[in-house]
Amino acid sequence: MTDESATPSFNVHTVTHDPMPQFGGSQAVLYRSPDGRRMAGSFKESGSHTLTMGYDEFLFVIAGHASITVHGEQRRELGPGDACYLREGQVVNFTMSPDFHDVTVLISDTAIEY
DSSP states (O other), X not given: OOOTTSOOOOOTTTSOOEEEGGGTEEEEEEEEOXXXXXXXXXXXXXXXXEEEOSSEEEEXXXXXXXXXXXTTSOOEEEOTTOEEEEOTTOEEEEEEOTTOEEEEEEEOSSOOOO
């Protein structure tokens, strides 16, 4: 049983990541709220993907690089130290390098399917 009063923490470089083949990588979940509406973790992803965001996402790049294009906006290049906030409902094209690694917080009004 998890102690709900404990403050979740881990080192993103040493924690074990679980496979996440749909995004060409892996994930380590730091926190998932009991209602499933908030999630935070470390994600290693690669390749190109187009998503309609089903939740708000704050991401902070810690390795590699990504090109992110929100439909209707100019492409953004993100590298280590860069952060961005994507909103639910936006259609986003992602192209991530093979070594892309980020820390992400997902927020939604409904349970997050990820």
